[in-house]
Amino acid sequence: xITDTDRHMMSTAIAEAEASLTAGAIPIAATLARGDxxxxxxxxxxxxxxxxxxxxxxxxxRNAGRQxxxxxxxxxxxxxxxxxxxxxILLFKIPRVVVAEATTFAGDLGFLADRGVAVELxxxxxxxxxxxxxxxxxxxxxxxxxxxxxPS
Amino acid sequence: xITDTDRHMMSTAIAEAEASLTAGAIPIAATLARGDxxxxxxxxxxxxxxxxxxxxxxxxxRNAGRQxxxxxxxxxxxxxxxxxxxxxILLFKIPRVVVAEATTFAGDLGFLADRGVAVELxxxxxxxxxxxxxxxxxxxxxxxxxxxxxPS
Numbered sequence: 280x281i282t283d284t285d286r287h288m289m290s291t292a293i294a295e296a297e298a299s300l301t302a303g304a305i306p307i308a309a310t311l312a313r314g315d316x317x318x319x320x321x322x323x324x325x326x327x328x329x330x331x332x333x334x335x336x337x338x339x340x341r342n343a344g345r346q347x348x349x350x351x352x353x354x355x356x357x358x359x360x361x362x363x364x365x366x367x368i369l370l371f372k373i374p375r376v377v378v379a380e381a382t383t384f385a386g387d388l389g390f391l392a393d394r395g396v397a398v399e400l401x402x403x404x405x406x407x408x409x410x411x412x413x414x415x416x417x418x419x420x421x422x423x424x425x426x427x428x429x430p431s
Numbered sequence: 432x433i434t435d436t437d438r439h440m441m442s443t444a445i446a447e448a449e450a451s452l453t454a455g456a457i458p459i460a461a462t463l464a465r466g467d468x469x470x471x472x473x474x475x476x477x478x479x480x481x482x483x484x485x486x487x488x489x490x491x492x493r494n495a496g497r498q499x500x501x502x503x504x505x506x507x508x509x510x511x512x513x514x515x516x517x518x519x520i521l522l523f524k525i526p527r528v529v530v531a532e533a534t535t536f537a538g539d540l541g542f543l544a545d546r547g548v549a550v551e552l553x554x555x556x557x558x559x560x561x562x563x564x565x566x567x568x569x570x571x572x573x574x575x576x577x578x579x580x581x582p583s
Contacts, residue, residue: 325497332484332493332519341484345477347575366518367484371578423499426523 281399284315285377288355289401293379295322296335296357296409302327305417305424306409309339309356311373318352319343325424334424336364340371349373357406359386361425369394379403383410384425433551436467437529440507441553445531447474448487448509448561454479457569457576458561461491461508463525470504471495477576486576488516492523501525509558511538513577521546531555535562536577 288310295308304326311318321338324330333341336356346352349371359381360368368376368391375397381388382402392398414421422429440462447460456478463470473490476482485493488508498504501523511533512520520528520543527549533540534554544550566573574581 329497330493331495331497331523332489337484337489341482343483345481345483345575347581349578362518362521363515364518366514366516369514371483423497426501429499 281377281401284312285353285355285399287315288312288317288353289357289377289379289403291317291320292335292355292357293403293406293409295320296406299323299327300409300413303417305420306413307335307356307358309335309354311339311343311352311354313352318346323424326420331424332363334361334364336360337367340367346371353377355379357403358384358410359388359400360391361386365391368396375399377401379406380410382407383414433529433553436464437505437507437551439467440464440469440505441509441529441531441555443469443472444487444507444509445555445558445561447472448558451475451479452561452565455569457572458565459487459508459510461487461506463491463495463504463506465504470498475576478572483576484515486513486516488512489519492519498523505529507531509555510536510562511540511552512543513538517543520548527551529553531558532562534559535566 292308292310296306299322300306305323308322319342324333353375357379377399419429444460444462448458451474452458457475460474471494476485505527509531529551571581
């Protein structure tokens with residue numbers, strides 16, 4: 280079930296993703312929260328910092344700092360998580376993930392669900408459009424970010 | 432097959448892991464190389480920078496910077512990779528991983544091998560002793576780093 284808190288936390292992530300596209304960079308962002316307590320936010324920093332591992336979710340977890348436990352947390356992400364970010368969710372036993380969209384990058388939400396993560400997919404059209412705009416404008420950066428051969 | 436270059440690259444990672452323990456921190460480190468060209472090194476920075484996602488492999492990939500392709504690279508790591516670091520290896524299609532030891536943390540090397548990664552396990556006793564010393568000295572930091580409940 281999606282709550283008003285969920286919508287608020289996702290809107291924070293979406294605003295950060297939009298700001299990243301405005302900066303000519305990758306518009307994917309995430310927030311980590313425990314209930315209505317925001318623990319951290321982050322956006323993809325491949326372009327801004329030349330950091331290939333700073334996917335939105337990874338930057339968010341970095342910015343949230345050390346946690347003795349992730350019990351009771353929810354990770355909100357504007358795009359379905361890649362293998363690295365899915366692995367981070369499993370490593371830290373983050374129990375719930377809310378995903379804005381899995382249309383422009385499928386990820387493997389079944390992999391997470393099979394391992395006990397509660398996954399909620401919003402199918403948010405605003406995020407689909409944001410990523411589609413980025414993918415069309417910067418196809419080589421996008422290929423680089425997901426380990427694909429660049430388009431010729 | 433383990434080559435002299437492999438031994439050299441792993442010794443660089445081990446030296447960085449040892450320096451991390453000397454600093455009172457987590458002694459896990461990694462190097463990324465393409466043949467005999469060193470692309471980057473990194474060590475776990477949970478303690479030094481309060482960064483929970485800077486596992487040795489992740490810090491190494493960050494320090495190596497943006498790569499158009501990881502074709503032909505080998506990742507050397509002093510400890511069997513966790514779910515997050517395994518996911519990073521798969522995301523970026525790193526074709527070969529050399530692991531010093533999987534005794535003090537098993538990880539899931541079969542998961543990587545099943546997905547086409549060439550995995551070499553050295554069973555290095557120096558690294559087993561390094562991690563054993565750390566795990567006994569700092570059990571709570573270790574639990575935090577791998578998302579386990581802290582020992583009571």
